[in-house]
Amino acid sequence: MEDVLTAESLPETNFRLIQNKTDDDTVNVICAAEGAFPAPNLTLATPERRLDGVSHSLKLVNGRYSAVASVTLQDADLPTPAEFICTLRIPLANYAVRKEAIYYPGPISTTPEMPTAADMQLAAAVGSKGTLFYTTATMVLLPALAQLIQLILS
Template sequence: MVIMHSLVLLIATALLGAVGIQITDLRVPSVVRNNSGSAALLDCDYTLKPEELAAHSYAGLVVKWYFNSSPSPVYQWIPGQKPQDLGILKGKLDLKHRSSDHGATMYRALYIRNPTTELSGEYKCLVSTFDDEDFMTKKMVVFAPEKKLYVTWWKHDSGVVNITCIAQGVYPEPKMALYLGSKNKDSLKDVVVEVTKEHRCYDISATKVLDGTDVQATTMFVCELRIPEANYMVTRSIVYYPGISHPLSESGADDLHCRRIIVMMILLALVSLSPAVW
């Protein structure tokens, strides 16, 4: 039994000693906001063989980061040398950032200053020595919320009512839906959604044409814009008034505000014209 136990320990020790470099954790933010002024930290944590750590020279150790399917690295660090920002990350990294004070791991991470949408994609960390290598990949989405978002309506002379929502400058590709009512929203059917891409951003519109006889009462319409990859959602609403041909403004809240202002202006005009009455 003693011999067997010693043999098991010997085999286990040999196997553990045979384990080379190993990435233990790849920390990449899943979602960051475009041009927000905040940095994104992508960290690649790994371990080396005890004898490699004890040598203090870390001969053959190289840390590389790759972006999407490019065969060329966007970052490289060899202990004893300065880290290099390359390709799409050139000039966008804080090369002085240290992940640790250890000579074998201090410049392993990417510290991206103010990431923008072109940096949205797959990041692969590859760590290698003369004897072994390991890699791990994760995705980071850099999303851009809408630059503009509005919903409006107008009534044609034929009585047909057109409900349209438009969003501009969104990334990545968004989704859009129109709903009837603000509470217990009912999704409108047969909505025509169009998406166009320009300069890495998307514009999207959703249009629904209704027969005027189907909306004879004051009705609220809600537009919902979503960016699924970023878990982002925002809404705009507008109130339809059957007695007029187009809204006074683009949103229900603004519409009500404008109506209140008009009423106040009328009252002030009446006061100034007929002071004796008051």
């Protein structure tokens, strides 16, 4: 794959691959790119095959494109661990990059890694009820927990 851009093209300014576990047996895989021109193509795959049922959205904002590809998968359909690959291509610019992530199917961890604000916004934008609940619970419970710890320690 070549990373060559033409004078009329712009690489993406932000490119992410997110795994958002919505419950104990499903995962949303979300690939997003912002700030590209011309219009990028996103594909989601495993090393063995391209994923089926992927939904795509593309928006043009201020002369640059934002693209999202997402799919919800059942843990039972995935190997342990599973590797996801998102490829961003700008065919008119002969440009391609990719992101990879490893996913471990199974119950939601009791000590989850905190998602970034951008991850939460993106997951909410593609309709992830799990992240919305997690975001709401985190925003409400963490400040209350911090206050409780301060009271106990003082």
